[in-house]
Amino acid sequence: MTGIVGIADKCGIDLDIWSSMIQEVTYDPKYRLDKFQHDNFALGRTYLGIINQEIQPIFNKNKTLCLMMIGEIFNTNSENNVEYCMDLYEKEGIERLYSLNGAFTLAILNLEKGQLTIINDRYGLRPLYYRIVGLVTNCYLHQK
Numbered sequence: 001m002t003g004i005v006g007i008a009d010k011c012g013i014d015l016d017i018w019s020s021m022i023q024e025v026t027y028d029p030k031y032r033l034d035k036f037q038h039d040n041f042a043l044g045r046t047y048l049g050i051i052n053q054e055i056q057p058i059f060n061k062n063k064t065l066c067l068m069m070i071g072e073i074f075n076t077n078s079e080n081n082v083e084y085c086m087d088l089y090e091k092e093g094i095e096r097l098y099s100l101n102g103a104f105t106l107a108i109l110n111l112e113k114g115q116l117t118i119i120n121d122r123y124g125l126r127p128l129y130y131r132i133v134g135l136v137t138n139c140y141l142h143q144k
């Protein structure tokens with residue numbers, strides 16, 4: 001099943017658990033996989049390569065934010081949903097992302113603050129699998 005998997009662990013990432021999580025959602029050989037690990041966070045994205053085909057995560061210009069996305073945003077003039085969401089987040093903040101219309105899950109990692117923010121559409125149409133271990137206090141899950 002396509003989706004985003006992730007781990008936040010203040011003691012470091014258990015690569016065996018992360019690999020197991022990824023294997024559970026990439027059982028079909030036609031799925032593509034993007035992975036990213038930084039300090040106490042690990043993200044993975046499985047997708048079919050139909051929507052948001054670019055390799056992820058994408059980074060902002062000064063490499064302080066990275067964003068991983070599954071799904072799509074409706075009614076935008078942008079050709080690239082991922083870059084559109086990154087621009088909105090940087091310019092207008094998290095509140096602006098709440099008004100997006102679509103079927104999506106976003107994971108935004110602030111590399112400077114060590115903060116992970118996860119946002120999904122109001123119906124939770126795109127799968128998200130996560131594990132938070134220990135006393136990680138910089139993880140936020142937002143549902144509309």
